[in-house]
Amino acid sequence: MQLLLVEDDLPLASSLRQALQKTGYAVNHVGTGNSALHAVKVERPDIVVLDIGLPDIDGIAVLKKLRATDKTLPVLLLTARDSVDDKVVGLDSGADDYLAKPFEMTELFARLRVLERRLSTVKTSEITIGQVCLDTVDQRVTFHGQELELARKEYMLLKSLMENAGRVMTRPTLENRLYSWGEEVSSNAVEVHIHHLRKKFGNDFIKTIRGVGYKLDAAQV
Numbered sequence: 001m002q003l004l005l006v007e008d009d010l011p012l013a014s015s016l017r018q019a020l021q022k023t024g025y026a027v028n029h030v031g032t033g034n035s036a037l038h039a040v041k042v043e044r045p046d047i048v049v050l051d052i053g054l055p056d057i058d059g060i061a062v063l064k065k066l067r068a069t070d071k072t073l074p075v076l077l078l079t080a081r082d083s084v085d086d087k088v089v090g091l092d093s094g095a096d097d098y099l100a101k102p103f104e105m106t107e108l109f110a111r112l113r114v115l116e117r118r119l120s121t122v123k124t125s126e127i128t129i130g131q132v133c134l135d136t137v138d139q140r141v142t143f144h145g146q147e148l149e150l151a152r153k154e155y156m157l158l159k160s161l162m163e164n165a166g167r168v169m170t171r172p173t174l175e176n177r178l179y180s181w182g183e184e185v186s187s188n189a190v191e192v193h194i195h196h197l198r199k200k201f202g203n204d205f206i207k208t209i210r211g212v213g214y215k216l217d218a219a220q221v
């Protein structure tokens with residue numbers, strides 16, 4: 001899940017970034033409204049966390065510009081001002097949700113999970129393909145009914161593939177979902193995670209589409 005964090009308060013941005021990355025998000029951070037608009041144009045993230053008080057153009061104006069071309073990109077607004085007016089203006093401008101500072105990290109994670117669920121084509125928290133069952137709320141994975149421990153990136157990769165079963169996921173797409181800008185990524189990082197997943201779920205579970213990427217068949221027994 002790739003998240004664009006738009007926040008000019010650098011200490012806050014860096015602690016948010018760390019906490020979100022630990023939870024498995026790939027986080028890209030910008031500190032101004034204009035750089036946010038540019039970042040979305042270059043590469044559309046899955047979710048935007050947008051501070052209202054920004055140094056160049058405020059978050060509401062950024063949101064309106066985003067909405068002019070993109071009605072569906074999920075946007076969670078952050079603001080220091082806990083006023084009803086801001087909330088109404090924010091939601092009227094097309095925000096999907098709203099969080100007033102200061103907030104607990106757990107509250108932010110909970111709101112993001114709701115947005116994520118809305119994004120997913122799968123509407124229940126449980127996705128089952130063949131003998132593999134993944135619960136996106138509890139973040140648990142079972143194989144033949146046995147719970148398996150997965151490394152964070154392995155879990156995120158498996159989740160991306162399962163949520164998009166039947167579709168080919170390219171290597172760059174998967175890489176973007178797993179890693180943040182500037183994060184050291186070896187050229188075969190995705191392959192290595194796939195290799196580990198195959199050790200756990202067998203070689204046939206994830207198909208390699210040569211020269212393109214990977215795919216899970218939705219109908220597996």
Ligand code: CA
Binds near residue numbers: 007008009053
């Ligand atoms: Ca701010």
